[in-house]
Amino acid sequence: MSVETQKSPQPAPESETSEDRRWNTALRDIVSSNASVIVFAIIAALLMAAVLVAAANAEVQRTAGYIFARPSDFFTAVWDAVSGAYWSLFRGAIYDPEAQSVVRQFKPITETLTAATPLIFAGLGLGIGFRSGLFNIGAQGQVVLGATVSAFIGFAFDLPVGIHLIVAVLGGVLGGALWAGIAGYLKARFGANEVIVTIMLNSISGFLMSYLLTTDAFKREGSNNPVSQRVLDTAMFPQIMGENFRLHAGFLLALIAAYFVWWLMERSTLGFKFRAVGLNSDAARTAGISVNRIYLYVMLVAGGLAGLGGVSQTLGTEGVLQEGVAGSIGFDAITVALLGRSRPVGIIGAALLFGALRAGSPLMQTASNTPVDIVQVVQALVVLLIAAPPLVRAIFRLPAPRKEGAA
Amino acid sequence: MKLELRGITKVFGTFTANDSIDLVIEPGQVHALLGENGAGKSTLMNVIYGLYDPDGGEILLDDKPVKFAGPGEAMAAGIGMVHQHFMLVPVFTVAENVILGFEPTKGGIISLGEARRRVKEISDRFGFNIDPDTRVEDLPVGAQQRVEIIKALSHDAKIVILDEPTAVLTPQETDELLEIMRQLKNSGTSIVFITHKLREVKAIADKISVIRRGKIVGSADPTASEKELASAMVGRSVSLTVAKEDAQPGDVRLTVKDLSLITSQGVPLLRDVSFDVRSGEILAIAGVQGNGQTELTETLLGMHPKAHGSAQLNGEELLGKSIREVLDVGLGFVPEDRNKDGLIAGFTIEENMILDLHDKAPYARGMSLNAKVIEENAAKHIEEFDVRTQTSKNLASQLSGGNQQKVVLARELSRPLQLFIAAQPTRGLDVGSIEFVHKRVIAERDSGTAVIIVSTELDEVLGLADRIAVMYEGHIIGIVPKDTSRDVLGLMMAGVDYDAALTKAAQHETTLSAVSDETDISRGGAL
Numbered sequence: 007m008s009v010e011t012q013k014s015p016q017p018a019p020e021s022e023t024s025e026d027r028r029w030n031t032a033l034r035d036i037v038s039s040n041a042s043v044i045v046f047a048i049i050a051a052l053l054m055a056a057v058l059v060a061a062a063n064a065e066v067q068r069t070a071g072y073i074f075a076r077p078s079d080f081f082t083a084v085w086d087a088v089s090g091a092y093w094s095l096f097r098g099a100i101y102d103p104e105a106q107s108v109v110r111q112f113k114p115i116t117e118t119l120t121a122a123t124p125l126i127f128a129g130l131g132l133g134i135g136f137r138s139g140l141f142n143i144g145a146q147g148q149v150v151l152g153a154t155v156s157a158f159i160g161f162a163f164d165l166p167v168g169i170h171l172i173v174a175v176l177g178g179v180l181g182g183a184l185w186a187g188i189a190g191y192l193k194a195r196f197g198a199n200e201v202i203v204t205i206m207l208n209s210i211s212g213f214l215m216s217y218l219l220t221t222d223a224f225k226r227e228g229s230n231n232p233v234s235q236r237v238l239d240t241a242m243f244p245q246i247m248g249e250n251f252r253l254h255a256g257f258l259l260a261l262i263a264a265y266f267v268w269w270l271m272e273r274s275t276l277g278f279k280f281r282a283v284g285l286n287s288d289a290a291r292t293a294g295i296s297v298n299r300i301y302l303y304v305m306l307v308a309g310g311l312a313g314l315g316g317v318s319q320t321l322g323t324e325g326v327l328q329e330g331v332a333g334s335i336g337f338d339a340i341t342v343a344l345l346g347r348s349r350p351v352g353i354i355g356a357a358l359l360f361g362a363l364r365a366g367s368p369l370m371q372t373a374s375n376t377p378v379d380i381v382q383v384v385q386a387l388v389v390l391l392i393a394a395p396p397l398v399r400a401i402f403r404l405p406a407p408r409k410e411g412a413a
Numbered sequence: 414m415k416l417e418l419r420g421i422t423k424v425f426g427t428f429t430a431n432d433s434i435d436l437v438i439e440p441g442q443v444h445a446l447l448g449e450n451g452a453g454k455s456t457l458m459n460v461i462y463g464l465y466d467p468d469g470g471e472i473l474l475d476d477k478p479v480k481f482a483g484p485g486e487a488m489a490a491g492i493g494m495v496h497q498h499f500m501l502v503p504v505f506t507v508a509e510n511v512i513l514g515f516e517p518t519k520g521g522i523i524s525l526g527e528a529r530r531r532v533k534e535i536s537d538r539f540g541f542n543i544d545p546d547t548r549v550e551d552l553p554v555g556a557q558q559r560v561e562i563i564k565a566l567s568h569d570a571k572i573v574i575l576d577e578p579t580a581v582l583t584p585q586e587t588d589e590l591l592e593i594m595r596q597l598k599n600s601g602t603s604i605v606f607i608t609h610k611l612r613e614v615k616a617i618a619d620k621i622s623v624i625r626r627g628k629i630v631g632s633a634d635p636t637a638s639e640k641e642l643a644s645a646m647v648g649r650s651v652s653l654t655v656a657k658e659d660a661q662p663g664d665v666r667l668t669v670k671d672l673s674l675i676t677s678q679g680v681p682l683l684r685d686v687s688f689d690v691r692s693g694e695i696l697a698i699a700g701v702q703g704n705g706q707t708e709l710t711e712t713l714l715g716m717h718p719k720a721h722g723s724a725q726l727n728g729e730e731l732l733g734k735s736i737r738e739v740l741d742v743g744l745g746f747v748p749e750d751r752n753k754d755g756l757i758a759g760f761t762i763e764e765n766m767i768l769d770l771h772d773k774a775p776y777a778r779g780m781s782l783n784a785k786v787i788e789e790n791a792a793k794h795i796e797e798f799d800v801r802t803q804t805s806k807n808l809a810s811q812l813s814g815g816n817q818q819k820v821v822l823a824r825e826l827s828r829p830l831q832l833f834i835a836a837q838p839t840r841g842l843d844v845g846s847i848e849f850v851h852k853r854v855i856a857e858r859d860s861g862t863a864v865i866i867v868s869t870e871l872d873e874v875l876g877l878a879d880r881i882a883v884m885y886e887g888h889i890i891g892i893v894p895k896d897t898s899r900d901v902l903g904l905m906m907a908g909v910d911y912d913a914a915l916t917k918a919a920q921h922e923t924t925l926s927a928v929s930d931e932t933d934i935s936r937g938g939a940l
Contacts, residue, residue, distance in 0.1 A: 274780045275772040282768065285759040292714070292746065292754040293768035294737035 043395045044345060046402045048359070051387035056088045058383060059376050063087035090374040098369030099362035109250045114365060116253040120323055122354075122361025124149065124315035126260040128339030129357055130267045131182075131311030133348035137271060138304040139284035144189055144204025145312040146336025147211035148182035152313025154215050155181030157320040157327035158224065160237030170240040175259075175317050182313015183306045185211065190305025194298035200305070208336065216329065224327065234327035243322040256318035263311060264350040270307070280304055312336065341389050360385065414491055414571035414603065415440055416461070420470035423456055430456040432627040433470060438572060443594060443604045445618035445635075447611070449646055449843035453627040454607045455497075458574050461605075462494045463487035485514070493565025494574040499557050503550035508532050510549055511564045535563045539596050554701075555586035562593065566602075573597065574605045579613055583701050584871060584903030591617050609646070609844075611639040612872075647844045655876040657855045662879070663692035666863035667713075667832050672722035674708055674887075682708040683720065684888040690832070690863040695854070696892075697878030698867045701906050705887035706867045707749055710836050713865075714746050715739040726832055740769055743831030745857075747821055747838055749867065751814075755821040758810035762802060763791040765809050766824050794823035799849065815846030822853055833857050836867040851877060871899055 060066050066087050069080040097104060099118050105111045128145040135142035156178030165173060189207060192198035218224050219232040226235050243254035271277040282290040283300045291297050319331050338360055345359070346352030367381040391398050398404070416438040423431040430453045438444045448454045459465045461472060463481030471478050474490060481487040484494070501510050508528040517527045532545035541559045549557060558578060565573050575594070579587045594604055594617055608614060614621055614635065621633040623645040631645055667690040674683040683705050690696045698706050712720045715736040724731045731739055740746070748754035756765050767776050767787055775786045791805035798819040802812060809817060818838070825833070835854060839847040854877060858864045868874050874881055875895070882892045883905040891911040893901070900918035905911060 273782055273784075275777045275782055276780065278764070278771045278782060282757055282760070286753070286757040288754045289757050289768065291716070291736065292748055294735075294740045296735065296737065 040395075041347075042404060043398050044347070044392055046398050046404065047388050047391035050391055050398060050401055051384050052092075054387055055380055055384045056092075059091045059380055060084045060087045062377060062380075063375075087374070087376075091370055091376040091380070094370045094373035094376075095363070095366040097366070097373070099366030102369075113251060114369075116247060116251040117365040118358065118362040119257050120252050120254070120361070121364045122357040123254075123257045123260050123318045123322065124335045125339055125342050125357035125360055126354055127263060127315035127318060128312045128335055129342035129346060129353040130263055130350060131186075131308035131315075132339050132343035133346065133350070133353055134267060134271065134280065134311070135304055135308045136343055136348045137284045138280040138300070139287060140193075140301060140304055140308075141201050142186065142189070142204055142305065142308055143201060143340055144186055144207050144309075144336070145315070145339045146332060146334070147204065147208040148186050148309045148312035149316040149319075149332045149336045149339075150208075150211040150215050151185040151309075152178035152182040152316030153320045153327055153331050154218060154316070155313075156241075156317040157234055157237055157331075160241035160321055161235040162223070164238070165240060167240045170238065171243070171321065174237075174241040174321055175314070178313045178317035178320075179310040180313070182316065183310035186305040186309020186312065187302065190302040190309075193305075194301045200301075215327070215331075219327065219329070232329050237321060237325050241321055242325060243318070252323060254318070254322035256314075256322035259314070260318065261354070263314060264354055267311070268350045276303065312339070315339070338385065341385055344392065345388060415473075415475050416492075416572050416603065416605075417473040417476070418457075418461070418470065419473065421457065421460055421467050421472070422469035423453075423460055423465055424468045429627050431460065431467075434624075434627075434629055436622060436629065438603050438605055439620075440571075440603050441598055441601050442619045443598055443606055443617050445606045445608065445614040445621045446624060447608065447614055447621055447642060447646055448624035449609055449845075452624045452646075454624055455576060456627075457624070458494065458576055458605065458607060461487070462492060462574065488565075488568045488570070491569060491571040492574065493562075493568060493570030493572070495558065495561040495565060495576065495578060497577040497580060499561055501549045501557060501560060504548060506546050506548055507543055507552075507560050507563070508545035510560060511545075511567050515568065531567050532563055535566050538600075539593060541593070553586075555582055555589065558582070558590065559593070562597075566597075570602065572603045572605065574607070576607045577609075578606075579608065579610060583906050584899060585907060587613065611642050614642065615639065643844055649845075655851045655855065657877075658859070660694040660858065660879040662694040663861060665689045666692045666727060667865075668723075668725045669713075670723045670725075672709070672712060672720060672724060674712055674717055674720040682887050683712065684886070686722070686884075686887075686889055688882055688889060688892060690865060692863050693858055693861050694879040695858050695864040695866055695877050696880050696882060697874040697895075698865065698882045698884055699871065699874045699902055699906060700869065700884035702869050704884045704906075706869075706884050707836065708887075709884070710746070710749070710834050710865070710867055713739070713832075713834060714744065743829065745825035745828070745830040745833040745862075747818075747825055747833075747835035749836035749840070751817055751821050756809045756817055759808060761806050761808055762795070762800065762812070762820055763787050763805045765820050766791045766794055766805075766827075768824060770824075770828070790827075794820075794827060798823040798853075815842045815849075818842055818846065818850060822850065826853060826857060830857070830862045832863045832865070834865045834867070837869065838866065839868075839870070839873060847873075871902060874902070875899070 063083065065083040066080070069083040073080045098114055100115050102111050102114050128149055131148065132142060132145050156174045159174040159177040163170065163173070185207060189200050189203040192203050193200045216232065219234060224234045226233065243256045245251065245254055246258065247253050271281060279290070279295050279300050282293070282295055283297050287297050315335055316332060319335070320327055324331055342353055342356040342360055345356035346354070363381045363384060367378040370376050371378050418434055418436040420433040420435060421431050422429070422433050434457060446454050446457070456465065460467045463483045463486055473479065479490060481490065502513065505513070508525055511532050512523070512528040516523045518524060529545040532543065535541070536543045541563065543556060543559055543563065549560060552560065562573065578590060582590060591613070594606070597604060606614070606618060618635045621635060621642070622629055623631050623633065623642070625646060625648055630648070633642060633645065669689065670687050672683055672686040673681065675681050686709060688696065698709070700706050708717065711717055713724055713731060715731065715734050715738070718733070720732060722732070726742055726744070729742060731742070734742070752758065757768065767790065770776055771782065776783055776790070788805060794800070795802065795805060800812070800816050800819045800823070802816065809820060812820065838854065839850050842850065854864060854866065866873070866877050878895045880892055881895060881897060881902065883890050883902060885906065885908045890905050890908065893905070893911055898918060901911070901914045904914035904917055909917060
């Protein structure tokens with residue numbers, strides 16, 4: 007009976023591979039959690055965050071002091087704090103009816119799209135890795151390299167309009183791909199654990215960028231600030247909604263990339279190999295697929311996509327290379343990829359959610375006095391909850407999924 | 414102690430694994446529970462053992478209804494279970510394993526002396542010959558099983574459940590186990606013996622219950638013929654013997670010479686293995702699990718680049734080639750563990766059908782997969798190999814073991830082959846699927862392919878082989894004709910060479926081969 011055979015213990019394989027397997031199993035569990043769990047996880051995270059918003063609010067704290075005397079004061083204060091915070095989050099992220107001009111009313115949603123762009127790219131890259139059985143957490147470093155190379159090409163060379171942009175973009179892709187390729191090569195050739203290698207490469211990339219920003223090749227003339235020269239206009243993504251909005255063509259490129267990833271994973275022979283290796287590397291090897299070579303390819307493709315995340319920052323949003331250019335994109339992208347179940351459409355959706363949280367949080371801070379950190383808490387809670395589907399199901403009384411192969 | 418089940422029902426989702434089962438196990442009886450894989454035997458036993466909570470029905474011990482919340486309570490009530498996959502900690506000693514979960518303590522400190530005494534006492538009583546201080550990982554499989562039995566008995570089990578206990582044993586070890594079962598029975602212990610092997614049932618059982626699709630479909634006396642038992646198990650008449658013409662061997666296809674494989678720790682897995690296989694013949698490789706058969710097939714496939722020696726297919730050296738290249742030369746390979754190496758559970762049936770061909774025309778056009786051709790290919794094979802599924806878009810994990818194996822076979826046999834290697838091709842399959850798989854293997858042989866079958870089941874080896882190679886500790890102890898007796902093969906599997914095995918087998922006949930193949934006596938069973 008399949009039920010029993012699933013339970014029966016396998017003879018323990020070599021320790022290092024069992025370690026790998028554990029990662030893969032955990033990863034697969036998270037990635038394969040079903041859509042309703044994810045939706046409810048987001049709702050639950052927002053509810054839990056609401057508790058923190060209320061607890062941190064001065065008015066709530068004050069009214070709590072005499073809660074038994076006048077409970078209504080307390081509950082009004084809680085409602086004001088929570089609704090105020092989420093309302094200003096909405097105004098900052100989607101649409102602001104209280105703004106003075108039409109441009110300002112609609113600016114929030116474009117800001118959300120702008121913030122989502124690098125997350126889509128990096129999330130797509132990570133998603134490919136996750137589906138191929140690689141726990142690549144090096145998107146941060148790949149974003150940095152993509153940003154660095156594209157910015158350098160952007161300001162250091164003088165190329166014709168159009169060609170300049172293309173060369174700079176490709177440079178960024180190559181930068182990210184090769185950076186990830188280091189981890190891929192080490193894993194393929196020596197079996198180095200990609201988790202550790204990519205974490206280390208993240209640190210190295212940060213210091214590499216810091217160092218480069220002190221060199222004459224990058225530095226602005228006569229300045230000692232760690233900010234690079236400005237990328238030439240010929241290498242910048244066009245603004246797709248005019249001067250008033252920061253939204254740039256990188257967003258469209260991100261949508262194209264998502265389509266490309268869908269084609270790659272679902273319709274191409276290479277994606278077939280990626281998925282085969284990710285789901286069962288033993289069977290893939292037995293079927294003649296060179297698993298190690300695939301690891302390298304996966305990292306190259308994933309790194310290239312993450313590199314585009316950096317490109318969209320330097321050639322689109324920022325226009326310069328500076329210390330904070332990559333922010334925490336590479337790390338947020340891990341959540342985005344997990345939340346989006348490593349599928350392109352899901353990743354776009356998750357990136358938009360995170361873009362919205364990011365775009366809306368400054369207004370939330372100023373308008374309702376809620377700390378921006380709440381946004382981080384929401385993000386963390388979402389991950390925590392999707393990592394524990396039974397918990398979410400218990401909270402919302404969702405039915406447990408039928409176990410496959412019970413028959 | 415008498416164990417009675419009344420209307421036990423266990424449902425998983427929409428699947429009814431046990432459908433109101435009634436069963437009475439009388440004291441001091443060996444009660445065989447016979448059924449195909451997936452018939453619901455193990456589920457039923459797990460219900461008795463407190464691992465599953467039944468959805469209906471009740472369990473009675475000596476006519477008193479009982480309810481077990483877990484194995485602990487079942488054990489306390491006198492029920493012991495020996496699982497198919499041993500539940501032992503390899504680095505613990507026998508004594509430590511036996512007391513695991515019920516450690517006798519003195520002032521908070523585990524008292525191993527008491528454990529040793531218990532092991533010694535039981536071991537002596539039944540002549541198990543087990544030293545309580547040996548580490549379990551150092552024991553042979555048969556002895557490990559005896560440790561499991563000691564463990565059950567040490568909790569004063571009055572009813573011992575043995576779940577497919579002979580799957581891992583050589584014929585001689587099986588014989589020893591049957592002897593132990595007989596002793597237990599004589600000392601008043603009831604035994605529930607779960608198996609799908611007819612021979613063993615006939616050799617030891619006092620009573621046979623046949624279970625099919627979650628229901629008890631009948632009971633039989635041990636005198637019923639194997640054919641009757643098999644038919645009851647499957648629900649239709651089956652042929653147990655493999656119908657085949659004599660082989661028409663052609664030229665030598667595969668020549669293996671001095672093939673050796675040594676692990677990085679210096680442990681030899683293959684030692685100077687030499688044999689050849691002709692076109693149109695089946696060489697069966699017999700042996701107890703873990704004597705190098707797996708490594709031999711993997712080496713031929715190209716999985717172990719460090720192997721040395723030579724393996725030539727049509728004069729072309731296979732060693733040093735990548736797996737891809739070996740497959741392209743014309744090797745079809747059915748791996749021994751289909752879930753690990755043969756299939757991708759999360760892939761659809763379609764995708765699994767082209768696992769090794771996905772980047773070749775017509776399945777691929779440039780970088781793109783050709784969805785239409787892939788679907789048509791799957792439809793064709795599903796039809797030809799009788800894979801039971803609603804659609805080719807179903808995941809492989811949704812198929813039963815037999816249908817999964819058909820998918821693997823369909824894939825491997827769908828291209829022109831020079832050499833076909835199938836390791837444990839019918840492991841875990843029901844009788845009906847076994848019949849089908851064997852037919853396909855013979856058909857492949859008759860089309861002129863050289864075939865290697867690796868099997869630990871002697872029935873399968875004897876049924877399919879044109880010649881038999883017996884492996885022991887990484888080398889081939891002898892290549893013998895297909896009509897070699899079970900006893901001789903059994904002795905060779907334990908490391909005795911052919912001539913010595915012949916002499917020895919003449920002096921002693923094992924219980925199982927004494928159960929003659931075509932017992933066609935009184936149709937006493939109420940089948």
